[in-house]
Amino acid sequence: MYHFLIARLTTKTPHYGVLCHNAILFFNSRTLSVSNTNHYKGGTFNVFSLINSCGLSPEKAQKLANRLKLKNPNGPNAVIDILRNYGFSETQLCSLVKQRPFVLLSKPGKTLLPKLKFFHSIGFSTTDLPRFLIGNITLFYFSLNKSIIPCYQIIKGLVCSDKEVVSTLKHYKWSCSSRRLINHSVRNVGALRQLGVPQRSVSLLVTNHPGATFMKHSRFVEALEKVKEMGFDPLKSNFVMALKLFATINEATWKSKLEVLGRWGFSRDICLLAFKKQPQFMMSSEKKIMKMLNFLVKDMSLPPEDIARCPEILGCNLEKTVIPRFAVVKNLKSRGLIKSDLKTSSFIKISEKMFLERYVTRFQRNEPLLLDAYRGQK
Structure with missing residues (x-):
């Protein structure tokens, strides 16, 4: 009966793929005795319900189910139990099995558990370990x-x-x-x-x-x-x-970024000055650098020398950090509440909390709409 139904299902059109998939899992789960006391959303959560929820192709699901029948029936469920004990959620288990289905064929006590114990012993938490292993799936092998x-x-x-x-x-x-x-x-x-x-x-x-x-x-x-x-x-x-x-980066990329800066008036010496102060800014994409300089040079009229003294600004988020802070500072300067020659670094290189304390909260009595204006720019 089992082989007849599978044969009939696999000769149908692709629309029967899901039905074939479920039939494979059903008959394999009927022929393989699985013991597991864990529950999933009110029902028994074992190796086959896991496979069924992972979105594997019918062919891969059948191959995996057939391989599992040749193993110790409790082995795959032991793998699941061990992984769950080390922080794997059902969603993470599904992600793992979808990427590497045959991790379920691991020898739980001989190969899998010692690795998990080792990573845990050097400081991986049960929160970090599943994410780390799913992102580095080859470590299982x-x-x-x-x-x-x-x-x-x-x-x-x-x-x-x-x-x-x-x-x-x-x-x-x-x-x-x-x-x-x-x-x-x-x-x-x-x-x-x-x-x-x-x-x-x-x-x-x-x-x-x-x-x-x-x-x-x-x-x-x-x-x-x-x-x-x-x-x-x-x-x-x-x-x-x-x-x-x-x-x-390679030499061509380095030269290309220098050329981008040069279009906005940066001499080679000014570029090197900025780079020596903050090398990380050159990791930004050319598109981001161009967009930032368009705002700083064109809209804010900042000379290249001033930008080079605070190159950190080129690595900031334009919409979430730079534009809102400049809007607040411009408002305060226009009302004579802060120095007109305030250095860019003094309000760019500080944390969000400190910026609010220095340039928003302390002036809210005189400028009650300052915070709204700041948030409106973000």
Whole structure:
């Protein structure tokens, strides 16, 4: 009966795909005894109800169900139970199974649980761990002892604590080549330490920009030479931020961004002044830089020199931060409530809370509509 119905369903048109899918799961679940005490929305939540809710194609669902029949019947449900114990919600389980269905064939106690325990032991919370693993699905297939732990030990030697190791892991997209690339990081960080780069800057680069840290040593050295030639001080954090930029973009992109700035009156010296103060702004897209400069130079009449003294502004959000703050400051200046020569950095480089305290709240008695105007610009 089972084989007859499946054969009949699979010879129909594609409109029968969902019916075929459910029939496969129904008959497989009837032939495979599954014990699970967990419940999902009032009904039993086991491996088959999970597969059925993941949106797999009928072919993949059938293949997975057939493979599961050859395994220990309680194995797949044990996988689900372990994952749930480490913070996976039903939605996250569905996402995981949809990406890598055969994770359900893992050996729960031998391969899966030791990995989860390891990541938890170094500081991953049950909130962060599911997101991290779903975003780095290949880690389910890495050997804990041959790949994951050796990578951890290398990274731990570059930074100061497990907390920084976890931050590094979160900021890096893991693939089959990760172990090979991480090996380059030892030589890369060694080159930084030879220049006297302090550990706090090394940790900043490793934890926030591991892609630059783990790049091939030859490319890393090229980027390092550019930063040195531009006169960056190895003792300051901007050194590694500039290094990250040159490790990320090529020469053509760098020249193209200089040309964009040049169209708005930035000489090469002014560009380098801004870059040395805040290397990160050059990571902004050319479109964003153009849009920002159109407002600052054309609408606000700011000279390039003033912008270069506060290059952080080029990395801000134009609509949510820059335009509303300039509107408030312009209003206050026009009424003589603040100095007319107020520096841009004094109201751009501060937090939202501090801006409101300094330039909105303290003037609301005289300017009751100031807050409304500020919010209206956001």
